[in-house]
Amino acid sequence: MSNYWNSFTRKLDPYVPGEQPKDRKYVKLNTNENPYPPSANVLAAIKDAANDQLRLYPDPNCDELRGKIADHFQLDAEQVFIGNGSDEVLAFSFMTFFSPENPVAFADITYSFYKVYANLCSLSPKIIPLNNDFTLPADAFCEPNGGVVIPNPNAPTGRGLPIESIKYILNANKDQVVIIDEAYIDFGGSTAVPLIKDYPNLLVVRTLSKYSSLAGIRVGFALGQKDLINGLNTVKNSFNSYTIDRLAGAGAIAAIDDDAYYRDMAQKIIATRERTIMQLNAIGFSVIPSQSNFIFASHKTAAAEVIFHALREHGVLVRYFNQPRIDNYLRITIGTDEEMDKLMEALKDILK
Numbered sequence: 223m224s225n226y227w228n229s230f231t232r233k234l235d236p237y238v239p240g241e242q243p244k245d246r247k248y249v250k251l252n253t254n255e256n257p258y259p260p261s262a263n264v265l266a267a268i269k270d271a272a273n274d275q276l277r278l279y280p281d282p283n284c285d286e287l288r289g290k291i292a293d294h295f296q297l298d299a300e301q302v303f304i305g306n307g308s309d310e311v312l313a314f315s316f317m318t319f320f321s322p323e324n325p326v327a328f329a330d331i332t333y334s335f336y337k338v339y340a341n342l343c344s345l346s347p348k349i350i351p352l353n354n355d356f357t358l359p360a361d362a363f364c365e366p367n368g369g370v371v372i373p374n375p376n377a378p379t380g381r382g383l384p385i386e387s388i389k390y391i392l393n394a395n396k397d398q399v400v401i402i403d404e405a406y407i408d409f410g411g412s413t414a415v416p417l418i419k420d421y422p423n424l425l426v427v428r429t430l431s432k433y434s435s436l437a438g439i440r441v442g443f444a445l446g447q448k449d450l451i452n453g454l455n456t457v458k459n460s461f462n463s464y465t466i467d468r469l470a471g472a473g474a475i476a477a478i479d480d481d482a483y484y485r486d487m488a489q490k491i492i493a494t495r496e497r498t499i500m501q502l503n504a505i506g507f508s509v510i511p512s513q514s515n516f517i518f519a520s521h522k523t524a525a526a527e528v529i530f531h532a533l534r535e536h537g538v539l540v541r542y543f544n545q546p547r548i549d550n551y552l553r554i555t556i557g558t559d560e561e562m563d564k565l566m567e568a569l570k571d572i573l574k
């Protein structure tokens with residue numbers, strides 16, 4: 223009987239998230255989470271909300287959170303759209319701004335969810351190969367297309383994109399929406415947010431999952447001129463007008479207020495990243511320059527897939543992508559100094 227349903231169920235190739243292991247305790251460097259906890263104020267705000275607000279529906283417009291985010295970025299609340307993680311913000315963006323007639327352009331090596339969204343929305347993507355050094359060929363994004371999506375820094379390479387290249391792409395795509403996905407921007411990249419006032423075609427997407435250590439509560443947002451945000455609201459309200467739950471809302475508001483705490487954590491992560499790159503270089507890895515909380519590394523002699531499995535045996539999880547051009551690279555999230563010491567110990571043992 224189950225075959226009967228299969229015959230008319232849509233054929234999709236869904237996104238496979240990084241593993242959340244349950245079999246043992248690992249040093250977990252595989253999903254780009256922040257290794258440090260959320261701030262004490264965030265935890266207190268979530269507890270308070272749990273104590274006395276859960277009987278009530280959340281505010282469908284997230285007015286307080288939108289106001290906080292708007293103040294933080296010197297924008298108006300009407301220029302902020304909230305979603306259940308930036309994955310949901312991106313999904314709404316694909317549905318709102320791109321159409322099957324005009325292929326949306328993104329890179330061959332990029333966040334693999336974009337291809338999944340494109341398939342789900344029956345869009346035909348225009349796949350643009352990155353240069354050999356994984357830099358972005360800006361000119362190729364300026365040829366005719368039906369919209370652009372670029373993570374800055376890119377995932378899984380960690381490479382940042384200069385603001386001048388973003389301006390160049392925005393100017394060449396005046397009639398299309400250009401999405402800059404800034405999931406990892408706070409670890410050393412240059413944000414496109416100040417360009418919003420001059421570019422009605424720019425949508426910047428952010429998340430609280432990485433910099434704000436809140437992957438567990440699922441909050442993301444988009445920033446752009448009012449017309450783009452109105453478009454997103456129209457699509458969102460056609461599904462489910464409640465955006466995020468009260469616990470997530472309370473935690474997110476406190477996180478935006480506690481920026482000083484998170485800036486310090488990001489500085490620590492950047493220092494650990496630079497130390498790790500030097501140590502990896504010393505044992506035969508080459509590492510792509512990173513402006514994010516992860517690095518993309520390949521070893522001169524040992525195969526990435528072999529190291530990946532051996533690390534797992536040693537209790538260290540990293541990410542391996544079995545796909546053309548990057549099948550000899552490992553993506554390694556930057557953890558605490560202690561976690562990175564364990565990674566180095568394991569690697570030295572594996573490569574000896």
Ligand code: PMP
Nearest residue numbers: 307308309333373377405429431
């Ligand atoms: N964009 C990029 C480039 C990412 O790597 C991720 C996380 N995997 C996301 C967006 C989605 O993050 P979240 O849904 O947790 O906000």
